[in-house]
Amino acid sequence: MPVNLKTLTIDSISPIKGISLGTAKAHIKKPNRKDLLLVTIAEGSKVAGVFTQNAFCAAPVILCKEHLKNASGIRALIINTGCANAGTGEEGILKAKETCQAVSEILSINSEQVLPFSTGVILESLPIDKIKSGLPDTVKNLDSAHWIDAAEAIMTTDIAPKAASRKIKIQDREIFISGISKGSGMIHPNMATMLSFIATDASINQILLDKLLKEVTQQSFNCITVDGDTSTNDSFILIATGQAGHHEISQEDKDYKALKDAIGEVAIELAQAIVRDGEGATKFITIQVESGLDDAECRKVGFAIAHSPLIKTAFFASDPNLGRILAAIGYAGIESLDISKIQLYLGSILVAEKGGRAATYSEDQGKGVMKHPEISMRILLNRGHAKATIWTCDLSYDYVKINADYRS
Amino acid sequence: MPVNLKTLTIDSISPIKGISLGTAKAHIKKPNRKDLLLVTIAEGSKVAGVFTQNAFCAAPVILCKEHLKNASGIRALIINTGCANAGTGEEGILKAKETCQAVSEILSINSEQVLPFSTGVILESLPIDKIKSGLPDTVKNLDSAHWIDAAEAIMTTDIAPKAASRKIKIQDREIFISGISKGSGMIHPNMATMLSFIATDASINQILLDKLLKEVTQQSFNCITVDGDTSTNDSFILIATGQAGHHEISQEDKDYKALKDAIGEVAIELAQAIVRDGEGATKFITIQVESGLDDAECRKVGFAIAHSPLIKTAFFASDPNLGRILAAIGYAGIESLDISKIQLYLGSILVAEKGGRAATYSEDQGKGVMKHPEISMRILLNRGHAKATIWTCDLSYDYVKINADYRS
Numbered sequence: 001m002p003v004n005l006k007t008l009t010i011d012s013i014s015p016i017k018g019i020s021l022g023t024a025k026a027h028i029k030k031p032n033r034k035d036l037l038l039v040t041i042a043e044g045s046k047v048a049g050v051f052t053q054n055a056f057c058a059a060p061v062i063l064c065k066e067h068l069k070n071a072s073g074i075r076a077l078i079i080n081t082g083c084a085n086a087g088t089g090e091e092g093i094l095k096a097k098e099t100c101q102a103v104s105e106i107l108s109i110n111s112e113q114v115l116p117f118s119t120g121v122i123l124e125s126l127p128i129d130k131i132k133s134g135l136p137d138t139v140k141n142l143d144s145a146h147w148i149d150a151a152e153a154i155m156t157t158d159i160a161p162k163a164a165s166r167k168i169k170i171q172d173r174e175i176f177i178s179g180i181s182k183g184s185g186m187i188h189p190n191m192a193t194m195l196s197f198i199a200t201d202a203s204i205n206q207i208l209l210d211k212l213l214k215e216v217t218q219q220s221f222n223c224i225t226v227d228g229d230t231s232t233n234d235s236f237i238l239i240a241t242g243q244a245g246h247h248e249i250s251q252e253d254k255d256y257k258a259l260k261d262a263i264g265e266v267a268i269e270l271a272q273a274i275v276r277d278g279e280g281a282t283k284f285i286t287i288q289v290e291s292g293l294d295d296a297e298c299r300k301v302g303f304a305i306a307h308s309p310l311i312k313t314a315f316f317a318s319d320p321n322l323g324r325i326l327a328a329i330g331y332a333g334i335e336s337l338d339i340s341k342i343q344l345y346l347g348s349i350l351v352a353e354k355g356g357r358a359a360t361y362s363e364d365q366g367k368g369v370m371k372h373p374e375i376s377m378r379i380l381l382n383r384g385h386a387k388a389t390i391w392t393c394d395l396s397y398d399y400v401k402i403n404a405d406y407r408s
Numbered sequence: 409m410p411v412n413l414k415t416l417t418i419d420s421i422s423p424i425k426g427i428s429l430g431t432a433k434a435h436i437k438k439p440n441r442k443d444l445l446l447v448t449i450a451e452g453s454k455v456a457g458v459f460t461q462n463a464f465c466a467a468p469v470i471l472c473k474e475h476l477k478n479a480s481g482i483r484a485l486i487i488n489t490g491c492a493n494a495g496t497g498e499e500g501i502l503k504a505k506e507t508c509q510a511v512s513e514i515l516s517i518n519s520e521q522v523l524p525f526s527t528g529v530i531l532e533s534l535p536i537d538k539i540k541s542g543l544p545d546t547v548k549n550l551d552s553a554h555w556i557d558a559a560e561a562i563m564t565t566d567i568a569p570k571a572a573s574r575k576i577k578i579q580d581r582e583i584f585i586s587g588i589s590k591g592s593g594m595i596h597p598n599m600a601t602m603l604s605f606i607a608t609d610a611s612i613n614q615i616l617l618d619k620l621l622k623e624v625t626q627q628s629f630n631c632i633t634v635d636g637d638t639s640t641n642d643s644f645i646l647i648a649t650g651q652a653g654h655h656e657i658s659q660e661d662k663d664y665k666a667l668k669d670a671i672g673e674v675a676i677e678l679a680q681a682i683v684r685d686g687e688g689a690t691k692f693i694t695i696q697v698e699s700g701l702d703d704a705e706c707r708k709v710g711f712a713i714a715h716s717p718l719i720k721t722a723f724f725a726s727d728p729n730l731g732r733i734l735a736a737i738g739y740a741g742i743e744s745l746d747i748s749k750i751q752l753y754l755g756s757i758l759v760a761e762k763g764g765r766a767a768t769y770s771e772d773q774g775k776g777v778m779k780h781p782e783i784s785m786r787i788l789l790n791r792g793h794a795k796a797t798i799w800t801c802d803l804s805y806d807y808v809k810i811n812a813d814y815r816s
Contacts, residue, residue, distance in 0.1 A: 056738025089764030122731020323530020330464025356497030
């Protein structure tokens, strides 16, 4: 079961003026399962996106990038599960285009105003006929309150739907932010097998929206890992409908900061939800790396720990075999690392310093921290002022089971 | 069980003139288990070593490097299991020195002529008294035929002992090469939680021995991975006793090449044995990356595949979910990769080309290859003339079990 993942109630996710969501069961891979999501976006909205850095990126990702560059204004998102339309060559591009064309016809917009997304098995052909057949149902189902339905419709190996919401005030107006995400394996920064869509009714110009999206991504979805695999289909889309009625944010003032902070909170909650629902996860692990020379080296150390199957299995077993953490710090590839300066804390317990076990540390203390489902560790490099936080989960029998059985 | 690992017989491993091996049960971590190995080396032998690149390298590794630099000639190796003497700070260094001192006294040599090695749990103090108590038994047990005993004495989570041997002719003399290795988890290049000791009675000068060791390492132990974790204690030692009676090899002539090839074969067999006995392994996987721009990028692609838990679990399940391999190639971090040029073969079956599934490929073909315990794949990047081969194993329930339970 997911680790301390909040149960969603319809009231907990606010509608966003200008956004409607409709789902359908299109039988893409399995019968009787919501697997198609249409999101419509009011005219005049601003949309920004970041995508996987995988060279083998999926056909819909290629198309999304083109449409974001060219379009007169994005008006719809179409998302299917069950097939990633990745590793599908030229035919994959044609099918992604056909999907956008079908959406544009049913909504009377241009096909370049549609962003397509797919998630599921790689190297299989997109069942375009099923998607087309499912489309009318998504349109009938469109509703501004359907956020949780939408979160359910984009799940693959996810156990639970993921959504988050915040409310802030800008220029005395109430501003709402709501978002959904999916993903639980093939999760790695830059980015994960993850899709996330966040919308706000705030008003902000395109340049600042793009900037805000990149800043938020670096502090949220680029800080998580489940298994170190970067997917072909990762996409994070941020929509600002501008319907809250305040003056457009056009500089990096306090309004920009307030909006960025709130969107950042939603993004972090959605990113953490992916780890909490990480395949087979039984522990949620926060790795704080502090006093490094720069952000990059703190992230390197954090990810070396977060990617180590040895450390992840030890956490699964609640076994304080903490030397494995030192080993991971040691092979993280940090230039001129002085191991005698490093301090390792598990929770509030000092475990290691001066290149060895702390005199005050006892294994019972370690066990006491490790038995909890939420575990944090701090690594102090003691050589600078940078810091980074990485979130991951443990590696359990169920991770193997889920990934060995995924397609069967 | 290890995947197709040869059962060793005493006859299959040749004694090496000038080398004796003695083991003892020193009760370091568990009772009634060979856990201490002494190797004595005849005067006049040449010794070369390569070690872990982990910044948190263990105390014995630090001492080994010093002794190899200073010594008048290495005369003994002392290896214990049950404790890695890593993450032990200043006290760890003192205990490693004390170990060398004890060996030097019992053999009447200098303590700088001893190389110490430890493998086992990190962050625990070396039980020096047990090692000292066990030493006399190792001396009594010294014998040139004790290679397999020695291989057993250095095992930790290994299921089976690992040894290999070759015989060649140089200048009409018979030359013997024998070696042992240990390791099965925390296995990653540069190097692994692995120890390997290879000896030959060939005669070769020090400069060429050092060069030969590095070349052989790059093609053997630096081509394997089980879980991507680089250990604190990895060491690979090559000894040439020079007792075969031929003229010393002092240039890179055909004798050098013959010796390097034969030692390379032993090293590759020992490296592959580590993967075959990889924690929980049920499949032995060979990844050949061809027609890359350079060796480095071929290795990057190979290790991206070899490190992917998603791919490793798919191999465990014999599920030809081969899109995961394309995804790994895509995130390997190769500059300007043209995915439309890449060809992926599983065994002799063409699986993917032109950015997608090959027209001739059927999943039954993929399943046919994947059900075997030995699987090879070829990735053609089609952009240069370099190639590299990486060996790894699958990721099974037992990997989790072994590492969750390792210390209990």
